[in-house]
Amino acid sequence: MLREEHLRKLLRLFKESKIDEDAFIKELKDLPYIDLGFAKLDSHRSLRRGIEEVIFCRGKTKEQIRGIARALREREGDIVFTHVSEEIFDVIKEELPEIEYRESAGMAVLERVKKKRRKGISVVTAGTSDIKVAEEASVIAEVLGNQVERIYDVGIAGIHRIFPYLGVLRSSNVIVVVAGMEGALPSVIAGLVSCPVIAVPTSVGYGANFNGISALLTMLNTCVPGIAVVNIDNGFGAGVLAHMINALAYRNSASA
Numbered sequence: 001m002l003r004e005e006h007l008r009k010l011l012r013l014f015k016e017s018k019i020d021e022d023a024f025i026k027e028l029k030d031l032p033y034i035d036l037g038f039a040k041l042d043s044h045r046s047l048r049r050g051i052e053e054v055i056f057c058r059g060k061t062k063e064q065i066r067g068i069a070r071a072l073r074e075r076e077g078d079i080v081f082t083h084v085s086e087e088i089f090d091v092i093k094e095e096l097p098e099i100e101y102r103e104s105a106g107m108a109v110l111e112r113v114k115k116k117r118r119k120g121i122s123v124v125t126a127g128t129s130d131i132k133v134a135e136e137a138s139v140i141a142e143v144l145g146n147q148v149e150r151i152y153d154v155g156i157a158g159i160h161r162i163f164p165y166l167g168v169l170r171s172s173n174v175i176v177v178v179a180g181m182e183g184a185l186p187s188v189i190a191g192l193v194s195c196p197v198i199a200v201p202t203s204v205g206y207g208a209n210f211n212g213i214s215a216l217l218t219m220l221n222t223c224v225p226g227i228a229v230v231n232i233d234n235g236f237g238a239g240v241l242a243h244m245i246n247a248l249a250y251r252n253s254a255s256a
Contacts, residue, residue, distance in 0.1 A: 034071055038064055051144065051240060058083040062091050069095035078143055081108040082136065082236050105135035105235070115145035120173035120246040123148055123239075124162075126155030126185040129204045134178040136235030137200065137242065141176075144243040156184050169193050173249040176238045180204025183215025190224040196245055199229045200238045 013019045034040065055068055065081075069092045072079050079099065081092060089101045092108050099110040121141050125134045131152055138148045149168050154161040162169075169175060170193050177186040178200040186199035199222075201215035208214060212232035219229045230237045 034075075039068055051243075052077045052080070054080045054082055054140070054236065056083055057081050057085075057088050062088070065091050066095060072096070076112070078113050079108075079110040080140065080143060082106065082140075084108045102135070102139050104132065105139040106132060107136060107139050109139065109143055111143055117142070117147040118145060118246055118250055119147045120249060121146050121148050121176070121242045122151060122169055122172040122174075123176045123242075124151045124165075124169075124178065124185070124189060125153060126177075126179035126181065126183075127204065128153050130178045130180055130202050133200060133202050133233050133235040134176070137176045137178065137239035138235075140236050140239035141243050141246075144240070146243055146246055154185075155179065155181075156188060159188065162189070166192060170195075174198065174242045174245040176200060176235075176242050178202060178235065178238075179219075180212065180215050181206075181209060183218040186219055186227055186229075187222040187224045190222070190227050195226075197224075197227045198238045198241055199227050200235060201229070201232045203233055 010019070010024060014021075014024045055065075055072075057065055060068075065088055069081075073095055079096065081088075084092070084101070084106055086101070086103075089108050093099055093101075096110055099108050101108055123134050123138045123141070125131055134150070134152065138150060141148050149172070151162075151165045151168065154165070169189065172193070172195050174196050175189060175193065176198045177189050179185040180202035181204065183199070183201050186197055190197040199219040201212045201219055203209075203212040205212070205214065216229065216232055219227065228241065230241070
């Protein structure tokens with residue numbers, strides 16, 4: 001995908017007459033997207049948002065995934081696929097041999113951009129069954145250039161388990177809290193810290209959990225201010241939002 005650094009490099013080479021007009025236009029011709037017919041890959045997104053487009057695999061055919069992977073191979077920047085099964089990963093790897101499978105997160109990741117890792121993000125789960133969603137948040141935050149503190153299985157059924165981690169949580173710039181069942185853990189943690197909390201309801205739970213609806217409603221109805229709620233099982237969205245908040249915290253501290 002076209003990143004700002006690459007665009008600046010192209011402009012510099014053009015100004016220095018090291019590439020001609022045709023070569024410059026060739027590099028820009030895929031803006032604002034790469035049209036594959038069945039998909040339009042947003043090659044302009046990193047310029048607008050600072051984050052490459054991430055490919056959601058569930059619902060796509062193997063040949064569609066293969067075509068997307070082949071197109072991404074020719075571009076610059078990191079490559080991330082989410083909701084990746086082992087079967088789909090085998091297809092991706094045929095086109096991108098260097099890509100890694102992060103099984104715990106259900107993601108395929110190829111990091112091609114070197115970054116300095118920023119501290120400041122903690123990811124917490126209520127239970128072990130919530131870890132896959134939490135890992136999706138953790139992995140995307142790491143790919144985007146963050147160092148993530150993981151604190152897993154500290155739900156309210158044994159709330160004393162969170163106490164040893166209060167120092168880590170209170171030094172965070174943002175905390176992602178992932179919980180199923182009744183979804184109360186984000187409210188508990190938000191009441192103990194001063195930073196923003198991103199609540200992620202999961203579909204983990206018994207019948208009256210309604211595949212995450214009960215946890216979602218609990219989080220939306222929290223009485224603790226400073227909590228944002230993403231969709232059920234949306235670890236990816238939570239991880240990206242945590243990255244954006246953390247980046248702002250660093251930018252503000254640098255300009256202070």
